[in-house]
Amino acid sequence: MDVRSQISMLFHLDKCIGCHTCSIACKNIWTDRKGAEYMWWNNVETKPGTGYPTKWEDQNIYKGGWEKNGAKKISLKGSGKIKGLTNIFHNPNLPVIDDYYEPWTYKYLNLIESPKQDDQPTARPVSLITGEPIDIKSGPNWDDDLSGTPDYARKDPNLKNLSPAEQEAMFQLEKMAFFYLPRICNHCLNPACVASCPSGAIYKRGEDGVVLINQKVCRAWRMCVTACPYKKSYFNWSTGKSEKCILCYPRIEAGLAPACMHSCVGRIRYLGVLLYDADRIKDVAAADENSLIDSQLNIILDPFDEEVIKAAKANGVADSTIHAAQYSPVYKFVKTWGIGLPLHPEFRTLPMLFYVPPMLPVMASISDAKNKEQKEKLDPISKIWDDDWLYDTSTEELWGTIEQARFPLQYMANLFSAGDAEKIKQVMKKLMAVRIHRRSETVGDIDSDKTQTTLSEAGITSEMANDIFHLTALAKFDERFVIPPAHRELAMDMLENTGDVKGSSGFGFKEKPQRGI
C-alpha cells in the first residue's frame, strides 16, 4: 500500500446557476495575457452541448485519453512513445485555434476618436492574434443556455447511445432542459498529459497531487493538448508553451481556496484531501468498462482506518494532511454518501474532480394529458398549441419520475458513469430521498412511513440525509474547503532570501515569460 494524498474537488451541479463567475475569476488571475486569451482553465458548459473546445468529448476526433488494449494493458490513444515521437513534426490530432475560437477585442478608440460624420462610429472587432479586423464566428460559450442548438447541442457526443426518439424528445421546445457543467483540470491520478509529454515537463506534485507544467522544460511538442481527453491543457501560441489549470497552488499553499472556488456564487464547489493507494492505479486504469467507477472509488482509502493512517505516516504524509482528509467534504460526498461521480471515467485517467449529478432537469416529468378543457380557455392564437402532455412537477410517485424523466438517465450516464444508467439511478434515488426526507421534516406533508421507505430504498439513513442536506445547503466556507497546511517550512526552495529577488522578478519565475527568438 503506497498511500498518497490528493487534493480533490467536488462540484454540486444542482447548485450551479451558470453565472461564469468562476471562469472570470480564473481568467483575471491567470490567463489575461497574450497567447492565453483563448484559454479557459475554468469554463462552464451548457449540457447538452458540444462544450469547449467544440466536441471535446469525441475522442474519435481528438484522440485523447487512454484506451484499453489487453486484459491489463492500456495505452495512450493519440500519443505515447512511438506515436508521439513520429507525430512530433505534425500532430495529426491537435486541436487548432479554430476548434476553440479566435480571440478578439474591439477598437474602442474608434468610438471616441472618430471624426464628425453621418453615421454612428462603431468599434470594429479585431483579432488578438493578427490585429486585423475579423468577423466573429464563435466565442467561448457560444452555445451557452442552448443557443445555436441545431449546431451545438444536437451534436453533443454524449447523445451517442440514446435512441433517436429519446434524442428528439430532448430537443422539443417544450421539453427542453439543460444544466451547467463547470470544468477545470481534473488533476488525474493517471494523467494522460503527463504520460504524453515527450520532454517530461508535466508532472504530478507528490505532496498534493496537483498536475503542473514546468514552463522552462516545455518545448512545444504539443502532445499534452492531444492526450488530455478533457482538453484542459492549452497551447500558448505566443510563448510556445503549454499551460493548464494549476489549481491555484500558490493560494492553496497559503491556505486559500482556489479563485474559481472562492468566487463561486452558487457555492457549488468543495475541496478536500483524499488518501489513495498509488499501487493500485495501474490496475484501476486498466479495469473493465463496467467496473471502472467502482474500482476508481475503491482506491480512495478510509482516512479513519488505523492501517491506512499507519501506512500514510510511514509514507511521509503529514499528520495535518491526514487530519484534513478526515474532514474532507469530498470524501463525504464521494465515499461516505456515494453521490459524487467522476466525469467521463471511461477516459481512464482517474479524474479527481467529482460531480454530484443534477436533479433539476430530472425531477419534473412529462405525462400524457388530454387537457382539452385547458385548451378551450386559451385565446385563438394559442390554439395551435396541440400537444397532449403535462409538465408534471408533483411529488407523487417519485421513483417513477426518475425513470420517465424528461432528461434521459442514459445521457447522464454517458457523462458520469461510462454509460451505466443504474449507477446514476442510485445516486438520483439518494438525492431524491434527501429531498423527501427534508420535506417531511420541514413542511411535513409527506408521512414518515413513506419517507422511511424511500430512505431505505435509497440506502441511506435519516442522519445521513440530514448531513447531506447540511453540507449541500448550509455549509460554511471552512466546511466546503478543508485545505491542509502546505508545510512550506519543508519546501526548501521557499527559503530563498526574499531580499534577493525583490524588485527584479519575484518568487519562482526569474525570467520573463517571453517568446523565444
Place this chain on the structure above:
Amino acid sequence: MNVISNYVIINVRFLLFAALIVISISQFTYPQTQGENIFKKTCIACHTIGRGRLVGPDLKDVDKKQSEDWIINFVKSSQRMIKSGDPDAVAIFNEFNKIIMPDQALTDAQIKDIIIYIKQQSTGSGQKTMTAELVHSSGMTLEFAGKDEILKGENLFIGNTRLMNRGPACISCHNVNYNNAPAGGLLALDLTNTFSKLSATGISAIISNPPFPVMNTAYKSHTITQDEAFYLVAFLQQVNHDSPNQKPVNSQSRFLLNGIIGTVILFGLFGGFWWNRKRKSVNQEIYKRQIKSI
C-alpha cells in the same frame, strides 16, 4: 544581487575566453614548413630536380632561368600568367601538352623556401636518374598488360575491388566514358583521354603522389600501391584507346529523374501514413452551415 547582471558578467567572461581560444588557434594556421617538405609533398609528382622531365619540366637550376618573382607568380597561378601573355609561361604551357599546372596555395615565403631547396639540390650531383617506366612488381611492363590487368584496373577504378590502403575509388571524383563503367564523379577531371595527354609516367606520378590538394588529402594516408597504379594506368590506356567508339551517356539527367520520381513516392508515403489526420477544424462545418443559412 540582481540575477540578470550575474549572467551578463558570466557572458563577458565567456566571450573573453572564446576570444582567447580563437587567437590561440590562429597560431596554428601558418605552420612553418621547410622547402624540402613542401617540395616532396606538392611538387614531386610532376617535377624532378635534375632527373629529367616528368609531367612538368625538370626544375634543376630553375632559379637561374627565371626571376624569383616570376616563379612565385607562376606557382601561385600559372593560368593567370599565360592569359596575360607572358611569353615564357606560354612557351612552357605549349611545350608540356597544355597541361594546366594547378594553382598552389602557398605563401611567398614557402615558395622561396622551395627555391632555396631547389638551389641546394641543383648543385648536388651524382644522383641517379629516376626510372621513368612504370613496372608491375612481377616485372611486367605496360606493353604486356592484357585483359586481366585492364579488368583489374577497371574494378579498382569503379570500386568493385577496394584499393589496398582503403582509399576512395577513382569513380568518386572521376568519370571515364567506357563500355559499362558506371557514371563517375564530376568533381575532378574526366579521365577518358588522360592517357594520351599525360602518358603512363605522368599518370603514375600523379597517382603515387597527387599534386592536386583534393586528391592529395584523399590519399594522404591511403596511398595507392605501385601495382594498383599499374592496373589503373593499363585501364586508362584501354579507355583512351576505346574512346572514339563510345557514346556519351547522360547520367546526370537520369539521376535527376530518379530523384524526382523518388520524391513523389516519398510524398505519397507521407500522405498515406498520416492519411487519418484531422484536416479541418470541428467548427468549420458549423460556420459553413451558418453562412449558408444567411
Place this chain on the structure above:
Amino acid sequence: MDLLNNFLFIALPYVALTVFLVGTIYRYRGTKFKFSSLSSEFLERRKLFWGSVPFHWGIIILFFGHLIGFLFPKDVLAWNSEPVRLLILETSAFIFGISAFIGLFNLLLRRRTNSRIRAVTSWMDLIIEVIILVQIFIGLWIAFGYPWGSSWFAAVLSPYLTSIFTLNPQIDAISVLPLVIKLHISLAFLIVLLIPFSRLVHLLVPPLSYLWRPYQKVIWYWNRKRIRNPKSVWNITEPKNN
C-alpha cells in the same frame, strides 16, 4: 584568396563553434524559457503538414548522413565500393534533399502568406529559413553537379572536419574545391553560428529521454520518508524540477 580561405575555413568554423558552444550554454542557463520549438501548428495545420513533415524527415536524414560521412568515412567508402550501393545511397540522399527543400519552401511560403503565422514570425525565423533553404538548394546542386559526394565527402571533407576538431586545420584540399562546395561548407558553419540566436536551439533538446522514462512522473518537493524520520539528518535539498 588565401585570406578569404583562411577566414572561411579556419576562422569561421572556430568562431562559429565557439559562439555556438558559449551561446547555447549561456542561453540554456540564462533564458531556459526560450528553449522551445515554437510550433505554429496550433494556428495553422493544413499547410504545415506538407511543409513540416517532408522538411523535418528530410533534413534529419541528411544531417545524420553528413554526420556518418564525417565520423565513419571508412565505412561509407566500404559501402560505396559497390557502384549499385553508391547509386542507392546518392539517390536516396537526393530524394530526401528534394523533400527537405520542398518542405522548407512550403514552410516559408506559409510563413509569408498566413496572417496568423506572420503574427508569430520574427526576423530571425525568416533569416534562418532562407539560409537553410539556400543551403539545401546548394546541397542539391552539389549532389547533381558533383557526384559522388558521399565518397569524396568521406575522403576529402571528413579529414578537414577532423582537422578542425583536432585543432590542426588542414585547408589545402578544400581551398581548391569548386565554389558551390565552399559555399555549402561556409553556410553550414554560419548555421551553426546562428543556432544560439534562433529557434534552431530546439534541435539540441530532442525529447529522446521520453523513450526510456516511465510514462508517469511524480515530483516530491522533499524526501517524504526521510523527513518524517527523526533519526535522519536534516539536510537541504532543492527540488529537481526547477
